[in-house]
Amino acid sequence: MTSSSFSRRGDIASFLAMDVMREANQLQQTGQNISHLEVGQPSTKAPRVVLDAARYAIDSELIGYTDALGLDDLRQALSAYYHTTYKVDVAPERFVITTGSSAGFILAFLACLDAGQRVAVTAPGYPAYTNIIQSLDLTPVTIALGQENNWTLTPDDLRDAEKTHGAIDALLIASPANPTGTMLSKQALTELSLDCAHAGRWFFSDEIYHGLTYAQEATSALQVGDHNRLIVMNSFSKYFSMTGWRIGWMIVPPQMVRVVERLQQNLFISAPTLSQYAACAALTQSAQDELQKHVELYRHNRDKLIACLQDKGLTDIAPADGAFYLYADLHSLSPSLESETFCAQLLKEAQIAITPGVDFDKNRGARFVRFSFARAANEIDLAVDRLNAFLGLLR
C-alpha cells in the first residue's frame, strides 16, 4: 500500500518532541544515561492523595463508563476550584471532563467550526495545534511571534493576518505558552478576548500551564472574556503531574454543553473513569501543598539552566515566566548553528535530549531549541554539567 492510499487529513507532521523521546528512550535501553529535557512532562508522580484515591476507587468502584460530561463530583470540585483560584463563578454544568486537553481541542473544534474555517495560532506554538486543525480539515492561520513583539500576540496582529488570509473564525492561544513559557498580561488577555468577542470569533484559551508560574499568577480568560464566545481547555497533565492519566477538562458556554455532550458520547463515550476519581483528589488542599513544592523545584531548575546557557553564550531566551520550558536562539551562540543538527549532536555526544525549534515554528524554528526543565533537581544538575562541557567546546 502506498502512502497515497491514505487520507490527506492523516498526512500531518509528526510531533518531533515525541520522536526525540522515542530515540532517547531507545538509547537509554542500550544502557546510556540520557538527560531527558525533550518532553514536557514532570518526573514526579501524581500527588499522594491522588494515588490513594485511585487505589480506593479500584477496590470500591465499578470503573465503568461515566456520563459523557464526566463525574458530577469532579465537575463540582472543579467549579469550587475556580471560585477559590480565580474568584469566578462557573456552574458545574459547564465543565466537560475530557481525555486530556488533547481531546478537548477536538471536541471544541468540532463543536464550533465547520470544515475549512480558519483558526489562528502562533508560531512558535504547541505543534499539535496546527496538526489537529489540519487533520480536522480546518485551516490554520499562523501568526509569527518573536523578540520584536515580545513573543505575545495583539489584536493588531490578528487584523494584519485577516488582511492576508481573510476572516479568522477562532483564535487558539496558551498563556503561559509552549515552547516559550511567555505569559500574556491580564490587560493583553482582556484585549485579545474582547477583540474576539467583538469580531464574533471563538476564543479558545489553553490554560494547561496555569499553576506553573514564576513571576505573576496567570489570568484565566474566564476572568476577563465574554463567556459566550469562550472555551477554556485545561488538564491535569502538567501542574497536577498526571500526564499519563489522560484527564483534562474544558469549560464551554451553557448553550454548547449539549453539543459537546453528543460529540463526546460518540467520539470517546467518556473520559477515563479511574482518572476521574483520582482527579477529584488532585483538587484538595493536601494535593495542592505537594504540588506547590514542584513549582519551587521548577523555579530552581529554570534559574540554574538559564544561568548555564547564558554563561555559555546562549543569551537570547524567551521570557520564561511560566510552564517549564526555555526557548533559546542558537544564533546568539553562533549564526552557523542549525537546530536539528545541534540537537542530534547534543544527544549523541552529551546524552542530552532536547527538541529542535522546527517542531514549534516551521519557518523560523531552525535556529531555536527548546529545553524542558520539569525533571528532578539532580537530573538538571547532571544536564547542566554536561551542557557546560559540550557548549564550552563549541565556543
Ligand SMILES: Cc1ncc(COP(=O)(O)O)c(C=O)c1O
Ligand atoms: C500547550 C499544550 N497544550 C496541550 C497539551 C496536551 O496535553 P494533554 O493532552 O496531556 O492535556 C500540551 C502538552 O504538552 C501542551 O504543551
